[in-house]
Structures are given as structure tokens and as C-alpha cells.
Amino acid sequence: xxxxxxxxxxxxxxxxxxxxxxxxxxxxxxxxxxxxxxxxxxxxxxxxxxxxxxxxxxxxxxxxxxxxxxxxxxxxxxxxxxxxxxxxxxxxxxxxxxxxxxxxxxxxxxxxxxxxxxxxxxxxxxxxxxxxxxxxxxxxxxxxxxxxxxxxxxxxxxxxxxxxxxxxxxxxxxxxxxxxxxxxxxxxxxxxxxxxxxxxxxxxxxxxxxxxxxxxxxxxxxxxxxxxxxxxxxxxxxxxxxxxxxxxxxxxxxxxxxxxxxxxxxxxxxxxxxxxxxxxxxxxxxxxxxxxxxxxxxxxxxxxxxxxxxxxxxxxxxxxxxxxxxxxxxxxxxxxxxxxx
Numbered sequence: 001x002x003x004x005x006x007x008x009x010x011x012x013x014x015x016x017x018x019x020x021x022x023x024x025x026x027x028x029x030x031x032x033x034x035x036x037x038x039x040x041x042x043x044x045x046x047x048x049x050x051x052x053x054x055x056x057x058x059x060x061x062x063x064x065x066x067x068x069x070x071x072x073x074x075x076x077x078x079x080x081x082x083x084x085x086x087x088x089x090x091x092x093x094x095x096x097x098x099x100x101x102x103x104x105x106x107x108x109x110x111x112x113x114x115x116x117x118x119x120x121x122x123x124x125x126x127x128x129x130x131x132x133x134x135x136x137x138x139x140x141x142x143x144x145x146x147x148x149x150x151x152x153x154x155x156x157x158x159x160x161x162x163x164x165x166x167x168x169x170x171x172x173x174x175x176x177x178x179x180x181x182x183x184x185x186x187x188x189x190x191x192x193x194x195x196x197x198x199x200x201x202x203x204x205x206x207x208x209x210x211x212x213x214x215x216x217x218x219x220x221x222x223x224x225x226x227x228x229x230x231x232x233x234x235x236x237x238x239x240x241x242x243x244x245x246x247x248x249x250x251x252x253x254x255x256x257x258x259x260x261x262x263x264x265x266x267x268x269x270x271x272x273x274x275x276x277x278x279x280x281x282x283x284x285x286x287x288x289x290x291x292x293x294x295x296x297x298x299x300x301x302x303x304x305x306x307x308x309x310x311x312x313x314x315x316x317x318x319x320x321x322x323x324x325x326x327x328x329x330x331x332x333x334x335x336x337x338x339x340x341x
Contacts, residue, residue, distance in 0.1 A: 002022070002023040003020045003021060003022055003023060004020070004021060004023050004125065004126040004127045005018055005019070005020060005021075005125065005126050005317060006018070006019050006021055006060045006121065006124065006125035006126070007060065007124040007125065007317055007320040007338075008058040008059060008060045008124075009048050009057065009058065009059050010057055010058050011057055012048075012049055012050035012055075012057070013048065013049050013050075014048075014057075015321055016124075016320045016321040016324065018317070018318065018320075019058070023127060024127075024129055025071065025073075026071055026072065026073030026076070026129050027073050027074075027129075028073050028074040028075050029073060029074070029075050029076065029079070029131055029132055029133075030073040030076065030129055030130065030131050030132065031069045031070075031071065031072055031073060031076050031081060031087075031129070031130060031132060031135065032069070032070045032071040032073075032127055032128070032129055033065065033067045033068065033069060033070060033087060033089070033127065033128045033129075033130055034067050034068055034069075034070040034126070034127060035065055035066070035067040035123050035125060035126055035127060035128055035340055036066055036067040036068065036144035036145075036339070036340055037065075037066045037067070037143075037144040037145040037147070037148040037314070037337050037338065037339050037340070038062045038064055038065050038066070038122070038123030038124060038148050038337065038338045039062075039064030039148040039149040039151075039152065039153065039310075039312075039335050039336070039337050039338075040062075040064070040323055040324055040327045040332075040335070040336040040337070040338065041063060041064055041152050041153065041179075041327075042179070042243070042266075042327065042328075043063070043091070043152070043266070044061040044062065044063070044117060044122075044324070044327075045324075045328060047059055047061045047117045047118055047122075048061055048324075052118060054118070055118065059117070060117065060121040060122050060124050060125055061116075061117035061122045061123075061124055062116060062117050062122030062123030062124040062125070062128075062338075063089070063090055063091050063093065063115055063116040063117050063122055063123065063151070063152055064088075064090060064123065064148040064149050064150075064151050064152045064153070064335075064337075065088060065089040065090070065116060065122070065123035065128055065130075065148060065151065066086075066087075066088045066138060066144040066145070066147040066148040066151070067086075067087065067128070067144065067340075068084055068085060068086050068087065069081055069082065069083055069084060069085045069087055069135075070083065070127070071083065075132075076132050079132040079133075081132060081135060085135075085137065086137065086138040086140075086144075086147075087135045087136060087137060087138060088135075088136045088138050088147045088148065088150065088151040088296055088297075088300065089116060089123070089128070089130050089134045089135060089136070089151060089293075090116075090134075090136070090150075090151025090152045090155060090290065090291075090293075090296050091115055091116075091151070091152045091155075091156075091289075091290040092107070092108055092113070092115075092134060092290055092291065092292050092293055092295075092296070093113075093114040093115050093116040093119060093120070093130060093131070093134045094113075094114035094119070094130065094131035094133050094134040095107040095110035095112070095113060095114065095133060096110055096111065096112040097133075099111040099112060107133075107292045108289055108290055108291055108292050108295075109289070114131065114134065116128065116130070116134075123148075123338075124317070124320060124338060126317070126340050133293060134293055135293055136151065136293045136294070136296035136297040136300065137297055138300060139300055139301055139304040141304040142300055142303065142304055142309075144339075145312055145314050145337045145339060146303075146309050146310055146312070147300055148337055149179070149183075149310040149312065149335045149337065150296065150299050150300050150303060150310065151296050152290060153179050153180050153183055153310065153335060154183055154296075154299045154300070154303065154310065155290055155291040155295050155296045155298075155299040156180060156264050156288070156289075156290050156291065157174075157180050157181075157183045157184035157187055157239065157241065157264065158183070158187050158291075158295075158298070158299040158302060158303075159288065159290070159291040159295050159299070160184075160239055160262050160264050160288040161184065161187055161188055161191060161193075161237070161239060161262075162191065163288065164237045164239070164260055164262050165236065165237060165258075165260045165284075166191075166193055166236050166237040166260075167236075168191065168192030168193065169192065169193070169194065170193055170194065170236035170237065171193070171194045171196065171229075171232055171233055171234065171235050171236055171256070172188045172193035172194065172195055172196065172235065172236060172237045172238075172239065173195075173196035173197075173198055173217075173229060173235040173237070173238045173239070173251065173254070174188055174195065174196070174197055174198065174213075174238075174239045174241060175198045175199075175238060175239065175240045175241060175242050175247060175248065175251055175265070176198070176199060176240070176241035176242030176244075176247075176265060177197060177199040177204055177207065177208060177211075178241065178242070178330075178334055179310075179332065179334045179335050180241035180264060180265065181197070181199070181241040181242065182211060182310070182311055182334045183308070183310055184239050184241050185197050185208060185211040185212055185213050186211050186212055186306075186308045187302075187308065188212070188239070189211070189212030189213065189214075190212070190302070190306040190308060193237075194214050194215075195212060195213045195214050195215070196213060196214070196215040196216070196217060196229065196232065196235065197211065197213035197215070197216050197217070198216075198217045198219055198225060198251070199216075199217075199218070199219065200218070200219050200220050201218060201220060202218045202220075202221070204216070204218075205218070215232060217229070219247060219250070224250065225247075225250045225251055225254060226250060226251060226252065226253035226254035227253075227254070228254070229251065229254025229255070230253070230254055233256065234254065234255060234256030234257070234259060235251070235254055235255050235256060235259055236255075236256050236259055236260070237259065237260045237261075237262060238251045238254070238255060238259070238260075238261050238262065239262050239264065240261060240262065240263045240264065240265050241264055241265045242265045243265040243266050243267045244265065244267055245267045245269040245270060245271045245272070246269075246272070248261070248263060248265065248267075248271055249271045249272045249273055252273055252277050252278075252283065252285075253277060255281060255283050256281075257281050257282060257283075258281070258282045258283065258284070259281065259283050259284070260283070260284045260285075260286070261283065261284070261285045261286070262286060262287075262288050263285065263286070263287050263288065264287070264288050271285075273285065310334065310335050311333060311334045311335065312334070312335045312336070312337045313326075313332060313333065313335070313336055313337065314337045314338075314339045315336065315337070315338060315339070316338070316339060316340075316341070317338050317339075317340055320338060323336040323338065324336075
């Protein structure tokens, strides 16, 4: 019997343990992926702690998957995939194809979205079974450890910016310089925006400039963030990557007339925005969720073209518990990535 290893938790909030499982065969419209790398996203904690409905245990999280196709299920070749193809799977792990958003082509809002680690076992494992509509082709220029984080952190920031109202030359601010924000600044600069990075502490200014930011705002300084943005002319778009509602709220008055706040950093606490703040400046606030497999592929191709890479710390699957805790503590600089030999 052929087996593979998974890192699983047996109950909500439990510790990771390694287990051996029998290698499964893919069903129709599926492939089996030999996982080479998987990023650890803060959203994985929602599954580990059963903070989302329908979580079952044992739980195998992981939705920043990179590897290669190992086995094809029936019909997978008809969809254009072959054994050996390098693929990534992200938060978008497949869709139902028949709900109203799917029928409108808005697959990321599928009513039955198949998130790896939620709908099926995720990438904290040596092998994953995934539907073909979840697969994004990895460019040759990207290593697996770079491609994995692009399938969630990368596509969320890239797509959030390219689907915003900003145009080249516009002032665009990125709130946060963590796992999402350090990519957001790189993408904003590469897209031709006058890029502002906002983070805590004056010591991060040089780092922000190395990422491509034209301006840096220290959110702990005496000058409020909104005032600092207005001194630059007002932001056409703020991409809020920090999962902190108070910090997000502090940017709203820094938006230009008809400016747009794009929220991708998750925080359960409400934002303190008044209707007057929106009405008087005709401002827009919207959430942005990740992206489809094609969006992931676009993100990776853009990244390869512009030399954009996530900053990662790679660890073997055996060290998953420590890596997960480092992510939770905020000590990751900037993406913990599991690798498989």
C-alpha cells in the first residue's frame, strides 16, 4: 500500500500531528497533485479553530499549494492538463458551476466555493486531490515556494489593485507591510501607481522604499494617517491589507474625492466609518475576495514578468507546528512556507 503524510489537527484548536494515509485516486474532473510547497496563511487558523461552519476533523489546512500533477482523473486531460504540469491551487479551490454567481461568471463568489482545507483536505500534506477548475499553471520562472503564496496572498493583493478604480499615475496607498502588504506595495509600484506604504514605525521606511514605495507614512507618528495622505493630494485608492479595523478606519479621511477603500485584511471588529465620511467625498468602501484560478495564473505571470516575489521562510513539513505558531504570533517575515522533499 502506497502512503503519504499529512499534518492534521484532531480537534478545534488542537496541535498538529503527522499521520500516514493511503494515497487516494482522483475522481472525474480531478487531479492528484504532488505538493512541493504550501504557504501558511492566517486564514488557516479559522479552519484549525473551527471558526467557519462545516469544519470536520481531522482537519488538514493549507490553501497556498504549489506542486505538479501526478495523476489525472477522468476528463482532466480534456481540460488541458497533463501529468507533470506545474500547478498552484489557492483559496479558490473550485466552484459548483451552477449557482447564480457562477452562472454570471463570478466564480470566486460561488455559493459552494471549495476552499482547500475546508471543502477538502488542503496542502499541509504531500498530496492533494483538487478539481481541474482550481488549477493555475505555474510559470517556469517561479519556484514552488514562491508560487504557493501567490495563490492567496499574491492574487488577493494583485487582483484587489487591478480591479480597483486606480489608474497609472494615481496615488495608491497600501496599509500594512506584512504577508499581504509587502506584495501589495510591489504590485502597486509595478502597475504604475504613485505608491504609499503605511505601517507602524519609522524604521520600516527604508524597507518600504526597497519594495518600490514612493512615500512612507508611519501610522504611529504625531501626524494622523488621513492628514498625511491628504498632504500628498489624497489617495485615489487605499488597499487595506492589515487586519485591524481601527487602522483601516484611520485611512478613510485620507481618500481623495471619489476615492476607494478596498478591504482585504480580515478583522471581525466593525469599522468606525460614518455615512457623512462617505457622502461628502462620494467615497466607496468595498471588500475584495481573492481570485479565481485564472486570476492566480495572471498574478504569477505578472510576478514573473516584473521580478516580484514573496519574502518567505521555508520549513519542512515536520516543523509545521512551530511554523504555524510563528505565523500566528506575527513573527513571520513574511510568509511561512512548508516544503516537501
